[in-house]
Amino acid sequence: MAKDVLRDVSVEVGGVDLSTHISQVTIEQSSDEVDVTGFQASAKEILAGIPDASVTLGFWQDYSASSVDATLSKVYADPDTPATIVVKSSTAAVSSTNPSWTMEGVLLNYSPLAGGVGEANATEVTFRNAGSSGVVRATA
Amino acid sequence: MSNVPEYRVVGNHSVFETAPGKTFKKSLDPAHEARLIDGGAIERVSRSSSKQVGEESAVTSPTGGPAAPEKE
Numbered sequence: 001m002a003k004d005v006l007r008d009v010s011v012e013v014g015g016v017d018l019s020t021h022i023s024q025v026t027i028e029q030s031s032d033e034v035d036v037t038g039f040q041a042s043a044k045e046i047l048a049g050i051p052d053a054s055v056t057l058g059f060w061q062d063y064s065a066s067s068v069d070a071t072l073s074k075v076y077a078d079p080d081t082p083a084t085i086v087v088k089s090s091t092a093a094v095s096s097t098n099p100s101w102t103m104e105g106v107l108l109n110y111s112p113l114a115g116g117v118g119e120a121n122a123t124e125v126t127f128r129n130a131g132s133s134g135v136v137r138a139t140a
Numbered sequence: 141m142s143n144v145p146e147y148r149v150v151g152n153h154s155v156f157e158t159a160p161g162k163t164f165k166k167s168l169d170p171a172h173e174a175r176l177i178d179g180g181a182i183e184r185v186s187r188s189s190s191k192q193v194g195e196e197s198a199v200t201s202p203t204g205g206p207a208a209p210e211k212e
Contacts, residue, residue, distance in 0.1 A: 014172065016181050017154040065180025066151020074175040081171040 010091045011057060013127075014083035016071050024058030024124070025087060027101050029135050053129040055085045055103055061113070061121040069112055072125060076110040082130035083107075096139045104131030146185040147176075155181050 011019050032049025062068040075083045082104040094100045105127030115121055129135070144165045149155045155176065158164040163185055168176070176182045 012156075014175060015156045016151075016176070016179070017157070020153075064152060066153050066155075066182075070151075070179040071181070074179050078171060078175065081169075081175065083175075 004089060006089065008090045008092075010086075010088040012084070012086040013057075013071050014075060016066065018057075018059070018068060018071060019091070021060045021062055021068050022057050023060065023122075024056075026056040027087060027103075027135060028054045028056070051134050053103055053134040054126050055087065055101075055105060055135075056124065056126045058124045059122060061123050068123075072107065072110055072123075073112060075105075075127075076107040079106045079108070079130075083127070085127050094138055094140060100138045101135050102138065103127065103129055103135045104133075106130040147182040148185050149181065150183050151179075151181045153181065 031051045034047045034049040037045045059068045085103045085105045088100045146165045148163045149160045
């Protein structure tokens with residue numbers, strides 16, 4: 001697989017393609033570390049606990065209809081309806097060399113406006129996993 | 141005829157890989173549909189085959205047919 005420079009990343013939030021307003025993306029997957037070390041062990045015995053996941057996106061804010069704030073504020077206001085987040089490293093079709101990562105996420109924090117004078121209007125949000133599957137990687 | 145509703149992308153962003161101005165057919169749960177319509181991303185073009193725009197929401201049953209009307 002060739003090395004890659006992120007230029008053409010695709011991000012959908014609840015079906016809406018907001019890629020052109022996103023400058024940063026991080027998919028995180030982790031599992032709790034469960035220590036099950038017993039007496040007389042010569043080393044710690046660690047098991048993987050319950051997995052967790054999140055997707056953090058850095059947005060250039062846009063208050064137009066259907067754009068960043070219209071999408072994120074709806075997701076934040078309705079935590080009972082997780083949004084499907086789909087990320088691909090390229091807009092090309094999903095394949096073994098262009099996998100997609102999908103997660104059902106909720107927004108527990110959202111800053112619709114944050115910044116100082118002269119700065120670009122930007123906001124960063126972290127979608128927390130709200131589905132039972134966490135982040136699902138697909139190649140087809 | 142299909143009962144899958146049709147939507148037009150009305151904002152400036154693609155929705156479900158459908159470009160602005162184009163239409164797509166998809167079964168959306170009511171909350172997701174409301175979120176996209178309220179957010180100005182899509183508008184409904186058609187309801188189920190037997191209903192007209194302006195009638196009650198065209199919720200479909202798991203079998204694909206129209207669901208029983210909700211009680212007020």
